[in-house]
Amino acid sequence: xxxxxxxxxxxxxxxxxxxxxxxxxxxxxxxxxxxxxxxxxxxxxxxxxxxxxxxxxxxxxxxxxxxxxxxxxxxxxxxxxxxxxxxxxxxxxxxxxxxxxxxxxxxxxxxxxxxxxxxxxxxxxxxxxxxxxxxxxxxxxxxxxxxxxxxxxxxxxxxxxxxxxxxxxxxxxxxxxxxxxxxxxxxxxxxxxxxxxxxxxxxxxxxxxxxxxxxxxxxxxxxxxxxxxxxxxxxxxxxxxxxxxxxxxxxxxxxxxxxxxxxxxxxxxxxxxxxxxxxxxxxxxxxxxxxxxxxxxxxxxxxxxxxxxxxxxxxxxxxxxxxxxxxxxxxxxxxxxxxxxxxxxxxxxxxxxxxxxxxxxxxxxxxxxxxxxxxxxxxxxxxxxxxxxxxxxxxxxxxxxxxxxxxxxxxxxxxxxxxxxxxxxxxxxxxxxxxxx
Amino acid sequence: xxxxxxxxxxxxxxxxxxxxxxxxxxxxxxxxxxxxxxxxxxxxxxxxxxxxxxxxxxxxxxxxxxxxxxxxxxxxxxxxxxxxxxxxxxxxxxxxxxxxxxxxxxxxxxxxxxxxxxxxxxxxxxxxxxxxxxxxxxxxxxxxxxxxxxxxxxxxxxxxxxx
Numbered sequence: 343x344x345x346x347x348x349x350x351x352x353x354x355x356x357x358x359x360x361x362x363x364x365x366x367x368x369x370x371x372x373x374x375x376x377x378x379x380x381x382x383x384x385x386x387x388x389x390x391x392x393x394x395x396x397x398x399x400x401x402x403x404x405x406x407x408x409x410x411x412x413x414x415x416x417x418x419x420x421x422x423x424x425x426x427x428x429x430x431x432x433x434x435x436x437x438x439x440x441x442x443x444x445x446x447x448x449x450x451x452x453x454x455x456x457x458x459x460x461x462x463x464x465x466x467x468x469x470x471x472x473x474x475x476x477x478x479x480x481x482x483x484x485x486x487x488x489x490x491x492x493x494x495x496x497x498x499x500x501x502x503x504x505x506x507x508x509x510x511x512x513x514x515x516x517x518x519x520x521x522x523x524x525x526x527x528x529x530x531x532x533x534x535x536x537x538x539x540x541x542x543x544x545x546x547x548x549x550x551x552x553x554x555x556x557x558x559x560x561x562x563x564x565x566x567x568x569x570x571x572x573x574x575x576x577x578x579x580x581x582x583x584x585x586x587x588x589x590x591x592x593x594x595x596x597x598x599x600x601x602x603x604x605x606x607x608x609x610x611x612x613x614x615x616x617x618x619x620x621x622x623x624x625x626x627x628x629x630x631x632x633x634x635x636x637x638x639x640x641x642x643x644x645x646x647x648x649x650x651x652x653x654x655x656x657x658x659x660x661x662x663x664x665x666x667x668x669x670x671x672x673x674x675x676x677x678x679x680x681x682x683x684x685x686x687x688x689x690x691x692x693x694x695x696x697x698x699x700x701x702x703x704x705x706x707x708x709x710x711x712x713x714x715x716x717x718x719x720x721x722x723x724x725x726x727x728x729x730x731x732x733x734x735x736x737x738x739x740x741x742x743x744x745x746x747x748x749x750x751x752x753x754x755x756x757x758x759x760x761x762x763x764x765x766x767x768x769x770x771x772x773x774x775x776x777x778x779x
Numbered sequence: 780x781x782x783x784x785x786x787x788x789x790x791x792x793x794x795x796x797x798x799x800x801x802x803x804x805x806x807x808x809x810x811x812x813x814x815x816x817x818x819x820x821x822x823x824x825x826x827x828x829x830x831x832x833x834x835x836x837x838x839x840x841x842x843x844x845x846x847x848x849x850x851x852x853x854x855x856x857x858x859x860x861x862x863x864x865x866x867x868x869x870x871x872x873x874x875x876x877x878x879x880x881x882x883x884x885x886x887x888x889x890x891x892x893x894x895x896x897x898x899x900x901x902x903x904x905x906x907x908x909x910x911x912x913x914x915x916x917x918x919x920x921x922x923x924x925x926x927x928x929x930x931x932x933x934x935x936x937x938x939x940x941x942x
Binding site for chain 2: 438529530531532533534535536537538557559560563564567568675679680688691692695696698699700703704705707709710711713714715
């Protein structure tokens with residue numbers, strides 16, 4: 343038996359057991375350790391390049407417990423600043439997004455240009471002459487800001503490896519999203535909601551290939567119902583088939599085939615024959631650009647990717663970016679955005695959004711049941727004194743690739759989580775002794 | 780343009796709709812919609828009158844999807860709503876506006892929907908816009924758009940009931 347993550351992960355590979363202490367979902371101490379060792383040290387998703395296209399474009403966004411300004415300056419350089427006036431700390435941005443040449447603090451009127459440089463304030467004469475020369479009066483940038491294929495990430499640890507190294511094997515799966523078109527964009531409208539459950543439960547759930555048949559049976563009923571009758575009767579029963587892969591550094595993915603259509607280039611009978619020619623031409627364009635094998639993979643297969651710790655890319659019925667942050671041990675905040683090729687046709691955009699909403703989001707036909715399941719888990723943890731362990735043993739422990747309905751990809755997340763928590767200088771109290779049963 | 784419905788008739792129709800929802804008579808509620816009916820709940824950060832065809836909503840059902848939503852909500856394995864929530868739909872500030880489309884009745888109102896389930900209380904406050912039409916003497920819903928008065932769903936978490 344090997345313990346990891348401050349004794350919160352118990353691995354007994356000889357007997358095929360991998361367990362996580364339920365206190366990892368309920369403890370304030372562990373949340374503190376996560377903030378210090380995970381959210382303050384890992385690369386964290388900030389936003390998509392399409393959100394800050396024109397000079398001056400800005401987005402105000404909470405990231406890893408900070409309020410950040412994500413923007414593009416007059417020269418076209420992308421920045422991320424801590425949203426606090428260098429003078430007294432007031433938050434500068436109250437609008438969610440917009441275009442601004444300058445940011446002015448409402449309190450004493452200090453003004454900063456979009457590159458973060460201090461510009462002016464009303465009582466210049468009362469300060470020493472060189473007061474404004476140093477960068478102490480400029481907006482504070484995040485320690486690290488890098489991008490990969492249009493996705494911008496921040497890191498609050500100066501000494502972190504480069505983003506590309508950090509992403510490791512996940513890069514190839516980000517490529518599968520980015521390669522769907524020459525240019526991708528975020529569709530306007532964000533789904534922001536709360537789940538009354540620990541944030542890690544949604545990481546697990548986002549690529550849990552084991553639960554769909556059971557939890558989402560009503561969604562698959564719906565898929566059958568909207569298919570033309572001949573397809574619904576003669577076609578294979580709607581289900582998911584594929585593999586789960588450990589991609590290094592805690593990132594992992596499930597890649598699979600599914601009964602739904604994909605606006606990336608997989609037509610669905612549910613969309614009707616009239617849209618088939620354009621779907622075929624989308625596929626042909628992909629094929630010309632990427633070659634047959636890669637075009638097939640990009641367009642036909644679905645991928646649920648979790649980039650450790652909290653970026654989910656769901657490249658399935660919809661193409662979704664999703665983040666989740668702990669608010670309390672038993673409560674998380676989720677944000678989701680729809681991603682699409684820039685300039686796609688009106689009807690395809692419509693189908694894409696419909697595809698997204700049928701399954702996903704706080705009003706979808708499937709996500710609310712996921713939310714219910716995660717909240718039930720959190721409720722179950724009230725019993726953790728006598729029932730302290732969760733089981734994540736499905737599939738051979740240690741295999742880098744397994745059928746998607748196994749739990750290898752979820753263990754990959756937990757192994758990295760454990761390695762991070764083990765670095766925490768004040769190890770949390772160990773959980774109750776692992777019961778033999 | 781003359782308005783083809785009295786205030787009293789419209790209000791009574793909306794109260795009846797609320798009653799059907801609170802009684803979970805969802806098939807009867809669905810029958811209030813026209814065959815081209817839509818039920819829309821825009822995301823919290825979208826401008827007024829955004830189109831569901833170019834923007835991400837929380838919910839953007841055509842009649843087919845809405846019927847699937849209703850059928851699902853009757854199932855025991857629609858876990859988010861089994862057991863069913865208790866709901867109370869309040870409708871007020873009802874105004875009939877000149878219709879933008881010939882033959883329609885444009886109704887605006889405020890709504891508040893309270894949901895109780897498993898010890899949790901959620902409140903959904905917003906404005907609703909109905910595009911009603913007259914069909915066989917009665918009123919039918921061509922579009923119901925519920926715009927919530929929240930930037931996000933951090934309070935409520937999900938919209939698993941019908942607003």
